[in-house]
Structure formats: C-alpha cells, structure tokens
Amino acid sequence: MAENYQPKHFDKTSQTKLYKIILFNDDINTFDYVIELLMRYCNHTLSQAEQCALMTHYKGKSCIKKGDFDELEPIANTLLDKGLSVEIE
Numbered sequence: 001m002a003e004n005y006q007p008k009h010f011d012k013t014s015q016t017k018l019y020k021i022i023l024f025n026d027d028i029n030t031f032d033y034v035i036e037l038l039m040r041y042c043n044h045t046l047s048q049a050e051q052c053a054l055m056t057h058y059k060g061k062s063c064i065k066k067g068d069f070d071e072l073e074p075i076a077n078t079l080l081d082k083g084l085s086v087e088i089e
Contacts, residue, residue, distance in 0.1 A: 016068050018066050018068070019069045019072050020063045020066050021066075021086050022061050022087050022089055023063075023064045023086050024056070024060065025060050025061065029083060031053050034084065035053050038052055038064060041078050041082075044064075
C-alpha cells in the first residue's frame with residue numbers, strides 16, 4: 001500500500017480566499033445609473049445588472065462580484081468614486 005501513496009499537492013489558487021463586493025441600497029442613485037456601472041465595471045450583462053439592482057433595492061444589499069482581493073479592490077474603489085455604496089467582504 002505504501003508504494004501507491006502519492007502526497008497531495010495543494011494548488012495555491014485553490015486556497016485563495018474569495019472575497020465579495022457588496023452593494024448597498026441608497027436613495028441617491030437611479031436604477032439606470034447603477035445598472036450602467038455594473039455593466040461597465042463588473043462586466044455584468046444587462047440582465048445580471050438589472051437583477052443585482054433589484055435585489056439590492058428590495059433586500060438592502062447584494063453581492064455584485066466575487067474574486068480575489070487584488071481583482072476586486074480597484075473595482076470597488078471605482079464604484080465608490082462613482083457614488084455607489086460598496087464594501088469588500
């Protein structure tokens with residue numbers, strides 16, 4: 001049995017923590033503006049952006065993008081600069 005043993009190799013990417021950008025509802029930005037930003041900066045389709053905007057409106061917040069921190073940080077900062085309320089979890 002010992003001769004068939006093969007040590008497990010861990011891929012660094014498999015252990016990378018996934019972070020989320022959370023969008024919070026506000027009374028300032030219009031649906032059209034939020035949808036436009038989600039399509040431009042999060043690469044959402046129109047349908048995805050509309051669903052995220054509606055979910056954020058009705059639930060108060062929603063996850064709009066997942067990935068590693070280095071990928072999400074510039075997107076979140078841009079959305080903040082554009083007036084959206086977001087944070088990375």
